[in-house]
Amino acid sequence: MSLVAIVALVLALGVASRVLADRLRIPSVLFLIFAGVVIGPEVLGFVSRETFGGGLSAVVGVSVAIILFEGGYHLHLDKLRESPTALTRLVTIGAVVTWLGTAAAVVVFLETSLEVGLLVGALLIATGPTVIGPILQVVTVRDHVAAVLEGEGVINDITAAILVVVVFEVLVAGNGTPAALVGDFAMRLFVGLAFGALVAGLVWLVLDRARSRPCAAPLHARLVVLAGVIVAYAGAETIASETGIAAAATAGFVLGNVDLPYHEDVIDFLDDLSVVVLSFIFVALAALIDFADIRAVGLAGLAIVVAVTLVLRPAVIYLSTTNARFTHNERLFLSAVGPRGIIPASVATLFAVELQALGRPQEAQLLAGTVFLIIFTTVVLQAGLARQIADYLEVSPMRTIIIGGGRVGLSLAERLEQDGENVLLIDLDPDAVEKARKRGLRAIEGDGTDADILEQAGADDAKTVIATTPDDDVNLLVCQLAKTTYDVESVAS
Structure with missing residues (x-):
């Protein structure tokens, strides 16, 4: 098949998955990942790693930036005030516990190096709006529960994207000392946040001072915002790698919390755009899942899945949600719903290639196999059954x-x-x-x-x-x- 035909097929499957998900009230990511597997090398073989050439990482990067921008745009300050203590703990202490706990499980069960364990652990901190958004579209929970899930998704995506690069460069590639890890992480985070805020300020200034004709002004607002997303991502990436995600999310958060002209038009545009790019990248990346890598981790991989989903996730949730506002069933729901999304999938492929380049093919296979096994398992079980879990726990009051x-x-x-x-x-x-x-x-x-x-x-x-x-x-x-x-x-x- 030609590349154009494959792109058309991927988009068609993505849109069909979204329509089917809306009808059945099941998160769309479940259908998207299955559609990707079907057209991938494991079933029909329409899509392989060579299909998109070297351009897939750039397309995925921009697409993720758009999705995180939209996630940040919807993350209003009043929403964050719903459960500030729980959210703060979840993205700080909870992220550290998830990182180190996952790393320990990888080292123990796969008998690999601590550096690779920390790399996998950093990847699996992220949940992300790519999986949380579709869940909250079909599952109604109380505002403070939704705020925790949405806030965790956006913030931990930023954390994971930066931390995994720092861990690789400092600990795996050996380009620095362990003491430099914290400083490098802080520097990249600052670059992303600062550049994103700067771009958001410029976008707001342009839209606030624009003198467009009334009939064309909403269109111009949408185009300026789209340009802002891409500039925020590409500009930050030019300064320091893997900071574009933080810049895009920050720009979205800032613009979503100011009085932006044509706010409703921008929201509608972002929602439609994110559906398209989410459909494309989820199907495309799912098509690249190599089940040989997953089979290579064997029972040890399943043990890691159990450790991450049934031990670490509940422990992190119960450490974070100690105030009385969260009911016991809401804590159980948050513990049972923590699927991993696009950030681990896209970055795992990149660093598996990097590990192979360093002459460590076995560790590259373990990394890819473990990450994709956890993504596949959590999307199918946690995202796919989210509505049933919510109904069983009775956490969906009107x-x-x-x-x-x-x-x-x-x-x-x-x-x-x-x-x-x-x-x-x-x-x-x-x-x-x-x-x-x-x-x-x-x-x-x-x-x-x-x-x-x-x-x-x-x-x-x-x-x-x-x-x-x-x-x-x-x-x-x-x-x-x-x-x-x-x-x-x-x-x-």
Whole structure:
């Protein structure tokens, strides 16, 4: 088949996988990885490592940058405030425990060197929006649970992408001392964050000062944002390798938290674009899975899978989510859902080649086999069964919206939250909103009689809307709006 025909086939399979996943309410990554395996050398043989030549790594890099930019764009500060302590622990202590614990499992079960163990461990820190996003599209969880999963996905992708390069250069290739590892990691992280923030500032400045015709302005906004993603990624990579991921994610995060012109148009564009690139790279990389590498790790590889998924992941979650807001079942859900995504898949292929170049082919095979086995297993079991796991653990409550953050509304919100309900409180008074947030509640500032505010609060998917303001007329209006406009099942005042 010609390269054009293969690209068309990959895209067609990707889109078909997404449509099928939406109909069956199963995360699309499950169908994407199976589609890739089918057209790969293990089944039909349409795609091999030689198909895309040397250009695949560049295409994957830009695609991952777009996906992480979109993930960062949706990662709003108020979302991060849902569970700041849990998220901070998960991306710091949790990342270190995952790294070192995975490295120990690799060294013990595969009897390989500590350097290779640390390299594999660094790769498998990442979960990423490529697998978490599709899960949250079909599984509804309370906001603080979703915030932890989304935040972990974006931040740990950055951590893993930089750490694996530093570990390889310092410990495997021997281009530096172990003491330089921390400094090199910090330098690359700073480059990525700083360059991403700089590009975000320039994009915002261009869009804010632009004088485009009204009919063309939304298109120009989309094009400027797309150019910003590519410039952030390519510019940071030019300065230091594997910093482009951090730059793209940072640019997305900054732009998602400022008053960006044509915000809704940009969101729609990013969502559509990410679906296309996610479909392409997941199918393409899945097609490159070499099952000979996976078979080479044998039972030792399965032991590592058990250690990573059934020992390390639960330990990291229970260390991170110690506050009372997370129910026991939510902790179990977070423990059971930690699939690995594109970053380990794309970077593992690169460093397997690097290890072969260093004359260590056996270690290259062990690295590729272990990483792809864990990706394949976690995508199939954890991502593929995420909705069933959520239903079994009963962690998918529909949203309850409370209008009015006074004494009654606040007490009711706390009681419902303790019962495991997915509660959102709305109040015009910023002090009331801040008070609710300090008590660990999800709250937004706004007028509960405003249709835009209710839409922002997710009234379309709400089970209950309760009005508790001191004004009976306002309460009546809220209930009427919720019932007639959003068809909420239950309203009360």
